[in-house]
Amino acid sequence: MSDITIRDVRKSYAGTEVVHGVNLDIRHGEFIVMLGPSGCGKSTLLRMIAGLEEITSGEVQIGDRVVNRLEPRERNCAMVFQNYALYPHMTVANNIGYALKVAGMKKAERLEKVAAVAQTVGLGEFLDRKPGQLSGGQRQRVAMARAIIREPGVFLFDEPLSNLDAKLRVQMRHEIRRIHNRIGATSVFVTHDQVEGMTLADRLVIMNRGTIEQVGTPQEVYDRPASTYVAGFIGSPAMNFLPATLAEGPVLWLATGERVDLRGVMEMPRGLAPRAMLQLGLRPERLRIGPVGSGAMDVRFEFAEELGSGRLYHLRHEDVPVTVVSETKQTLREGEPVGLTLLPGAVHLFYGETGRRIETTLRSSVNERVSA
Secondary structure (H helix, E strand, C coil), X not given: CCCEEEEEEEEEECCEEEEEEEEEEECCCCEEEEECCCXXXXXXXXXXXXXXXXXXXXXXXXXXXXXXXXXXXXXXXXXXXXXXXCCCCCCHHHHHHHHHHHCCCCHHHHHHHHHHHHHHCCCHHHCCCCHHHCCHHHHHHHHHHHHHCCXXXXXXXXXXXXXXXXXXXXXXXXXXXXHHHHHCCEEEEEECCHHHHHHHCCEEEEEECCEEEEEECHHHHHHCCCEHHHHHHCCCCCCEEEEEEEEECCEEEECCCCEEECCCCEECCCCCCCCCEEEEEECHHHEEEEECCCCCEEEEEEEEEECCCCEEEEEEECCEEEEEEECCCCCCCCCCEEEEXXXXXXXXXXXXXXXXXXXXXXXXXXXXXXXX
């Protein structure tokens, strides 16, 4: 079994702590994606699991062994890097089988295993070529085959698709997930690309400045983001945020002085103080544009982007930009006032000072126009 247990793991460079007491449990066979922007600590944490970075304090356990003091080769992990890390003078077959050769496996057995693994990743006809004769996607497949052939308990992926074009990234996402499902090893995948995270992960680990902001399935993180940080990171386009003040019940005052009544959309939790400072979060795909006065908010149209299946509308509420994604295509003039209707699931509330989520009870009915 290759569970991974991370307990109060910290990492410092020259006295500056960059990973701050991370705790995480990863189950055997699970596909975990660590997601966050550059510099959030996700790759550093992955490298500490692999043994490529020393752990300043805390404990990493793989299976039933604490691995803090073990060399990378002793951890039963295989790592796939962003830059492929292939031997340019070796053929594909020799690159894939190198670890088995070092381990002393007989040539006939080694070649048989190399051929089987190469077939698995679609490289059967390229075994005699060298890395320089392959495309980026093919080289990444070689790197994956080299990891698979070791039959590790844990696969570690450090932004392996970053160097590929958009079409190849989609193909390789499917390939990685397919191989994971077939092999059943534990996988930890680091990326800054939320689409990769949402499509690959059993669970997402959202990281922010060396800490874990939220852990959950892609659907959980999307539906109930724990903070404005997570809400702004997950979802494309990103969630809209409007500063607001609590009036009473489900009524908010926006910074512009406009009154927004969320009756029919959600029930506010008890205990929120009147005039509490909030952030009103609105999912772009759960908003609809109608004539002025037809929705919960009045905004002005700026321009639209054509998406083929729909349009991305850029609007403005006073000085705050608001985006809406809709399959409905409307012809609007720049500066034209329109009304926004809030569909179920559109609204998320956060504390103004901390950015943490306020738990509310969502309603299933479509919001009606109730603002003044």
